[in-house]
Amino acid sequence: MSSDISVPSSVPTAPPKTHARQLRGDVQGLRAVAILTVLAAHAGVSWFAGGFVGVDLFFVISGFLITQQLVGELGRTGWISLRRFYARRARRILPAATLTLAATVVGAVLLLGPAQVAPLAVDAVWAAAFAANIRMAVSGTDYFQAELPPSPVQHFWSLAVEEQFYLVWPLVAVICIVLAGRIGASRRGEGDGPQGSARARRFLLAAIALITLASLAWSVVHTPGEATAAYFSSLTRAWELGIGAGLAILVTSGRVMQRLAGAPWARETLVLGGLAAIVLACLAYDEATPFPGYQAALPVLGSAAVILAGALPSGETTLGARLLSVPPMRAIGDWSFSLYLWHWPLLVMPEIILQRDLTWPERGLAVAAAFVLAYVSFRLVEAPFREGAVWRPTRRALTFYPVSIALVVVIAFGGTAYADFQATRGSYQPAVTLADAPAADPSLDEQEALVRASVLAARDDTPVPTELRPALTELDSLKPRRTRCDYTDDTERDLCVDGDPDGNRTMVVFGNSHALHWIPTLNRIAKKHGFKTYFLVKNRCVSASITTDRGGEKDPYTECDDFNRWAFKQYKRLDADLTVVSTAPPIQGVYDEDGSWVGERTRIDELMHPAYTDFLRRVDKHTGRTVLIRDIQGFDANAGTCLSRPGATLGDCLMGAVESRETSIDVQVRAAKQVGVDVVDMNSYFCWGGSCPAVVGDTITHYDGTHMSRQYAPRLAEPLARRMGLRTHG
Structure with missing residues (x-):
């Protein structure tokens, strides 16, 4: 993404982490499309270089599903519980994410050298604190980081974008509900009941429209000149989640749904046109495409069209929805979060170890391993916590946040200390000196002679000096x-x-x-x-x-x-x-x-x-x-x-x-x-x-x-x- 102020296709993206029970089959299939496009791009499928747009699909899906939950709770209770909301988020994302971070750091300590462990430890802490996008934006805009290998936890940037959005959006929703209630109370006591709930939804729609338009404008203005920073920024990405959120509010409107119900041809056009837009973006975009900017509108609106087409029960009978809802696609959609978490470190760490690009068989093996780990992680970690089988009470679930950060901090800096110890472990190895080489050409000065001595020492496979400058x-x-x-x-x-x-x-x-x-x-x-x-x-x-x-x-x-x-x-x-x-x-x-x-x-x-x-x-x-x-x-x-x-x-x-x-x-x-x-x-x-x-x-x-x-x-x-x-x- 690139490196060099461009956004390379190797920059990772992330799927949504919303509640999976009772999800529409077409939405789960759309999640599968998103993760498969990301996998293709990261595995180096050249003709699918634009697969990084999978992040846009995930943001729209996430905005839709999360806001659907909020609006549903508003309709049932007339209020939104922030404690329950953040507890659901904690159960949904933290167990699997924390496991991946911990396993990646431990794997780096065992398989990589000290040079990789130290920065990875810092990256992991930023990721655990939902600030990986800030860390990656700073690193990505640093010219001297351009030639270094990507971080094995770089993919947590998009998880950070989502969580930053969801730190703000429910608070905005609560403010909208309060304002709607006060206005309703001043108008014939309509603060409660169906009319009050409808007024609150109108306030929510106005708020998300304002957020979306402001973020889109910011993205269009800043992407051309600040490509890398814009790629990782919550400000340039919020509109994509906002599109999904606004869509969730719109589909609660009986008038909108009535018009959609009366036009089956429109539903078919929406879903097939939306899928075509996504495929077109994957084929037409590459690492040279300034992103997100206005270019992100193609996959964003395409995914929104697919979701809208299936908003009615009859919408799932469209041709596109039936294709998305086949069992393999639904299964991959179920695993998409875990699959996303595991695939990136499995592709990046071997390249760091081998100091070269992976071959196609090696990439295939890495992707296959990601599917295996995703299935195991989904069954044993993600699903049990998400469904409430473990730590179901709200108060207990909220403790996930400090526990997750503390656990990653301990493992990260413990790994750094161990790597530092390993760097100087074993018998002491002195620095190369002029005495280590035969008499040099008298025309060489002392520093040139030391270069000659160092070349000869390297040709003799001399061990790396213990006290390097720097360590x-x-x-x-x-x-x-x-x-x-x-x-x-x-x-x-x-x-x-x-x-x-x-x-x-x-x-x-x-x-x-x-x-x-x-x-x-x-x-x-x-x-x-x-x-x-x-x-x-x-x-x-x-x-x-x-x-x-x-x-x-x-x-x-x-x-x-x-x-x-x-x-x-x-x-x-x-x-x-x-x-x-x-x-x-x-x-x-x-x-x-x-x-x-x-x-x-x-x-x-x-x-x-x-x-x-x-x-x-x-x-x-x-x-x-x-x-x-x-x-x-x-x-x-x-x-x-x-x-x-x-x-x-x-x-x-x-x-x-x-x-x-x-x-x-x-x-x-x-x-x-x-x-x-x-x-x-x-x-x-x-x-x-x-x-x-x-x-x-x-x-x-x-x-x-x-x-x-x-x-x-x-x-x-x-x-x-x-x-x-x-x-x-x-």
Whole structure:
């Protein structure tokens, strides 16, 4: 969803968790359709990439069924009991969800390395507190999280969206009932009875209509520019639950049902048209589709049409309803919540363990295992608690909430402590030193020689050093450090002085995140050599005279174009003595002069050469000297993840450069040489003899596949200054 600010099809979705007794057969079948589409998308069925819209079906179904319960209680008693409502929710969702969270954390402790257990523990606590969507939105909008594997509990985000909605909606319903009662009492004492109940339903309908319209507007406005945050947001998703809730209130209207009852052809059209809309969304949408936004209307309205068509008893006799109500579909609908809970960790954790995508037979096995666990979980956990066979009293059921959170917290942080212990368990393994290798080439400096020693140690399958920097349970600290002006917010742009604020020389740095990871290095150089420094750096914003896409989305990255214009305007005023450029190539594609998107790598490189050349030539006109730092080598594997695998040695994590990426980086170098800009190549501080160690000495070199770690960057300050030809400024 994507990663890279796009919403990939691998982002998980969730089914409803409403009471299953006396459910319509077509609704249960619709739940089956929803979970099967999600399974297809997550299992990697390419032609069904839009299966992530299953979440929209689930939200509509959930909104309908939950509100149907509330309206039914209102009709029977004239009131809504919040205690009974939240007790039903607790019995319905918490036992199975808590079991899944606990089992996933325990499984991670046993099967994954410390690097995965620590963040998973935090994710699990957020999930238990119904805040996983907030956690995933923050992680998903963090550029440096993009290349990391998804969390095994990422799928709890949609459960969080539902529970946040249901924290608010019953309270709104109670307020509507109170207002309706007071108005009725002031009008001939009509606060009670059928007229009062009808008035309360009208208030409920008005309230949910307002919520739905506001949420839909928010979704349409925010999805294009904030795709990942919008995907996980309750504010952009509430309207989907609101459609179901409004539908539940409408079907209590005798007038609506009378019209529907008199038009059997309309019911057939609704159910078949609704199913067609769902299928169309699954086939037409993919990870590049901005979502939810207005695109979500297709599956949302499609599922609403199916539900409305079966609202009358005779509605279940339609062709579509009969297809949905066949026993296998009803059974899968019954298991849908448990099936959803288990399928995602079973698909994700093996990929983390194996460090590769699963094969089709492996995916099939994972999905089959999910069905088995779903059946067992439904029979032994979900159904007994839901039906009240266990902890039926309302007060006791409400204790599920604190008990669930406490249990997950204990297991999560107990797992982290155990993983931390495992990371340093066994005999002490020292760091690699220069003494571990034969005499190095005298032309190599000490750090280059240490890289050579680390390569040779890895080739000998030397164990991973016990005291790594950082520890395997603290890999998040590898993330490149930002400056005060990181320019992620396009509404605020200031110039921030780094380096030596009192320096009498000026350094300006252009680039994207691959300039950002040089900040610890360049700041040390700036302080030593008397440079006040300005980092005109924006993530994913390539330093070249060309429009790129957003990476993962085939939309022009216009914010980057705007930033580059602003940055260059500031740059011309700074009178730089030294300008440093460090930029990664475009992630996915660029736009040619005709405005057409180009995604073929050879063609991209052809377009990038003049784009780099023009940018460097413009920059070089306004500075004393320009230096291009050749982008560092990137890898297919993640160093921290590899090192934390149980039993891993340095040899298991000895990597090679990605050839296609190196070709694109060479385009930068050719452009710099054409302009006459100095090029500094630092790859000898990462690789030797075609091999690149994950650990140099005792330090992990990369945060992910392409970014240098915060811990390794300072060690290159002296070598980089030397290669840039800098001398201490007196």
